[in-house]
Amino acid sequence: xxxxxxALADEVGLANLTMGSLAKRVGVRAPSLYKHVxxxxxxxxxxxxxxxxxxxxxxxxxxxxxxxxxxLAAAARxxxxxxxxxxxxxxxxxxxxxxxxxxxxxxxxxxxxxAFTAVLRGYEIADSDVDHALRMLRSLxxxxxxxxxxxxxxxxxxxxxSFEWLITFADRGLRAL
Amino acid sequence: xxxxxxALADEVGLANLTMGSLAKRVGVRAPSLYKHVxxxxxxxxxxxxxxxxxxxxxxxxxxxxxxxxxxLAAAARxxxxxxxxxxxxxxxxxxxxxxxxxxxxxxxxxxxxxAFTAVLRGYEIADSDVDHALRMLRSLxxxxxxxxxxxxxxxxxxxxxSFEWLITFADRGLRAL
DNA sequence: GGATCTGGCTAACGTTGTTAGCTATAAGCT
DNA sequence: AGCTTATAGCTAACAACGTTAGCCAGATCC
Numbered sequence: 001x002x003x004x005x006x007a008l009a010d011e012v013g014l015a016n017l018t019m020g021s022l023a024k025r026v027g028v029r030a031p032s033l034y035k036h037v038x039x040x041x042x043x044x045x046x047x048x049x050x051x052x053x054x055x056x057x058x059x060x061x062x063x064x065x066x067x068x069x070x071x072l073a074a075a076a077r078x079x080x081x082x083x084x085x086x087x088x089x090x091x092x093x094x095x096x097x098x099x100x101x102x103x104x105x106x107x108x109x110x111x112x113x114x115a116f117t118a119v120l121r122g123y124e125i126a127d128s129d130v131d132h133a134l135r136m137l138r139s140l141x142x143x144x145x146x147x148x149x150x151x152x153x154x155x156x157x158x159x160x161x162s163f164e165w166l167i168t169f170a171d172r173g174l175r176a177l
Numbered sequence: 178x179x180x181x182x183x184a185l186a187d188e189v190g191l192a193n194l195t196m197g198s199l200a201k202r203v204g205v206r207a208p209s210l211y212k213h214v215x216x217x218x219x220x221x222x223x224x225x226x227x228x229x230x231x232x233x234x235x236x237x238x239x240x241x242x243x244x245x246x247x248x249l250a251a252a253a254r255x256x257x258x259x260x261x262x263x264x265x266x267x268x269x270x271x272x273x274x275x276x277x278x279x280x281x282x283x284x285x286x287x288x289x290x291x292a293f294t295a296v297l298r299g300y301e302i303a304d305s306d307v308d309h310a311l312r313m314l315r316s317l318x319x320x321x322x323x324x325x326x327x328x329x330x331x332x333x334x335x336x337x338x339s340f341e342w343l344i345t346f347a348d349r350g351l352r353a354l
Numbered sequence: 355g356g357a358t359c360t361g362g363c364t365a366a367c368g369t370t371g372t373t374a375g376c377t378a379t380a381a382g383c384t
Numbered sequence: 385a386g387c388t389t390a391t392a393g394c395t396a397a398c399a400a401c402g403t404t405a406g407c408c409a410g411a412t413c414c
Contacts, residue, residue: 019402031403032362086227095192095327109331113256123395131334132342135321139343143320150272154286157308164317165309171349198369208372209393217371 001026001036002046009088010108017088019043045105052108056121058082068122069171075119076117076167077140083145085163090149113138123174133174140170178205179223186265194265196220211242219353221334222282226272228266229285235259236292245299252296260322267326281330286336290315300351310351317347 004026009017018102019040037043062078063071083090098106116137117130125133144163153159181203187193196217201208214220239255240248258266275283293314294307302310320341330336 018400020400024324028361029363030401031364031405034403035361047337049279053328056259070277087324094329097328098331106331131332132339132346134202135324135339136343136346139320139324140313140317140321141221142324143316145317146271146323147312147316147319151274152271153312154275154283155308157312162309165306166313169350172353173346176353195369199371205392207370207396208374208395211372214390 001033002043002050005043005087006050006089006092008045009092010086011088013086013089014044019120036111040132042071044092047089047092049108052105052112055079055082055090056088056108056111056115059112060118063115063118071119071122072171072174073164073167075116076137076163078169079141079173080145080148080163083149085172094146103107120174123177125174125177129177133177138171139168178210179220180225182220183224183227183263183266183269186269187263188265191221191265191268197343220316221269222273224266224269226281226285228263229282229289230268231263232256232259232267233285233288236289237295240292240295246345246352248296248299250341250344251352252293253314253340255284256318257322257325257340260326264326267322271323283305299353302351302354305354310354314347317343 001022004023006018008022008025012021015161019033020041021035026033033043037046042082057080058078059075062074066074096105098109101107113134116134120130120133120137123133147153148159153162178199182194182199184201185199189198195209196210198218199220200210203210210220214223235255236252239251243251273282275286277283290311293311297307297314299309300310321343324330325336330339
């Protein structure tokens with residue numbers, strides 16, 4: 001049922017995902033949803049967990065067999081593709097905070113982070129820099145993908161080209177460490 | 178009145194900015210707000226315009242008198258500081274699209290973009306690269322600031338330190354072009 | 355065969371966004 | 385000065401949404 005919610009969010013946008021519309025989608029009256037979810041916020045969290053796990057799978061899978069620049073490119077592309085294909089569920093991950101270390105949300109987030117950490121192992125990065133590099137990578141991918149998903153890149157230049165440019169930019173920077 | 182809305186959004190979060198709460202804040206009943214704004218979405222757009230103009234002022238002002246790496250650092254810091262001090266109004270800028278080229282929202286966005294473009298002039302960047310570099314910079318700053326505003330950086334390493342690290346990372350990359 | 359659990363339902367309530375229609379004060383014109 | 389109009393507030397009311405309470409049919413289990 002949260003899968004249906006995630007799909008609906010992708011279609012109509014997270015802001016337009018209403019309990020009523022989800023109920024209609026699954027062929028049920030709205031109050032019945034509360035047998036599966038305790039509130040809309042709870043639904044949101046579950047969608048976020050699903051999205052983070054799926055994103056981790058996508059990035060982790062894309063990286064397999066690659067290392068260094070190839071792994072970086074594969075991870076970044078997979079991540080952006082996931083966000084663009086599933087903007088609604090990814091939006092559900094923004095602004096939700098794990099309640100504790102064993103919150104499924106936290107572990108799902110760790111999985112996604114782990115996939116990116118694996119990419120960084122292909123570069124020679126000092127231990128003291130790896131956290132910073134990870135945050136840089138996450139900011140870059142998250143920022144680009146969400147801006148594109150929101151249609152915030154207005155003018156001419158080709159967006160795919162910009163993203164490839166950005167990947168090689170990050171690659172060169174990481175090598176230079 | 179949109180200033181009051183922006184302030185309230187900063188305090189309680191954009192999601193909790195309701196017509197009723199804003200009305201109470203300005204000492205008026207809710208329907209009276211519609212004498213100034215045509216809908217909540219309209220209010221949102223106006224807050225977004227305000228936020229983008231303020232951000233452009235902050236970044237533009239911080240850059241004055243600097244060039245190259247200093248300008249980059251000043252711009253990035255000013256931008257992040259603005260987002261962290263005004264998370265509500267900045268959140269209002271996400272997901273709103275200008276209706277046309279003379280939409281105030283579009284021109285405000287251009288102003289902010291222009292401030293970052295000025296920073297890039299301190300580097301020797303090929304014309305064909307400047308758009309990509311601009312998008313990279315915007316993704317980086319937007320991504321980092323929004324992730325931090327959402328408390329998405331979980332673990333230990335110091336966040337300010339990461340941001341400084343990220344600035345010098347971008348600087349080195351831009352020089353190498 | 356009876357008890358319980360599961361998952362649906364209807365009815366109802368509070369909140370929020372919004373519209374319609376009224377009114378008092380301020381500003382502007384003759 | 386006196387009439388008109390614009391401004392900006394109000395109350396009443398409605399629709400949509402999230403949510404709770406309470407009921408009920410069927411499946412599962414002892």
